[in-house]
Amino acid sequence: LSFEINTLSSEQQILALLNGEIDIGLIRPPVRHTLDGINTLKLYEEPLMVAVHIDHAKFAKSEKVYLKDLKDECFVSTPHAERGGLSYLVANLCLAAGFTPQKASIQSRKISQLQLVAANLGVGIVPTEFQQILPANVKLIPLEDSLSLSEVLLVYRKDHDEIIQHCAEQIHQMFLS
Numbered sequence: 001l002s003f004e005i006n007t008l009s010s011e012q013q014i015l016a017l018l019n020g021e022i023d024i025g026l027i028r029p030p031v032r033h034t035l036d037g038i039n040t041l042k043l044y045e046e047p048l049m050v051a052v053h054i055d056h057a058k059f060a061k062s063e064k065v066y067l068k069d070l071k072d073e074c075f076v077s078t079p080h081a082e083r084g085g086l087s088y089l090v091a092n093l094c095l096a097a098g099f100t101p102q103k104a105s106i107q108s109r110k111i112s113q114l115q116l117v118a119a120n121l122g123v124g125i126v127p128t129e130f131q132q133i134l135p136a137n138v139k140l141i142p143l144e145d146s147l148s149l150s151e152v153l154l155v156y157r158k159d160h161d162e163i164i165q166h167c168a169e170q171i172h173q174m175f176l177s
Helices: 010-018 086-096 112-118 128-133 162-176
Strands: 024-027 038-053 124-127 138-142 149-157
Touching (some): 010 038, 010 149, 024 162, 038 086, 038 128, 038 162, 086 124, 112 124, 124 128, 128 138, 149 162
Antiparallel strands (some): 024 149, 038 124, 038 149
């Protein structure tokens, strides 16, 4: 038994699972592909935060933010055809708050978003765990909207052998304890 850690988007992981290229994945829903034939185990959920430059004109002194407050901001990550997960979740939350997120001139995914925010190119909505890798000139502000949570799911194919299912269940148990 061996493990190899890769950095694939949620969408890429689903495709890799279905194609037999990987055995287990960790995704953030929603994903565009169907999860038929895939088992999912919820590992955890965490609040989403708004990443802003520390000198942001509107949010420099803010202690909390509502999604509607971001209506006129440029987002450093918006949905992309090859990605699902967090960017789609953020877009859905913004739509529910009554607006479509505006694209920043330069965009990125996941961790690179913080560098774009640090360069003052826009704002991002990121999981709380990003506090651990925060650039010095970026601050995270809690989103106060009740549905502003991101889930992390462990995924594996339903037709996998028992050892994969056992590993998946062991990982799941580690997160429950």
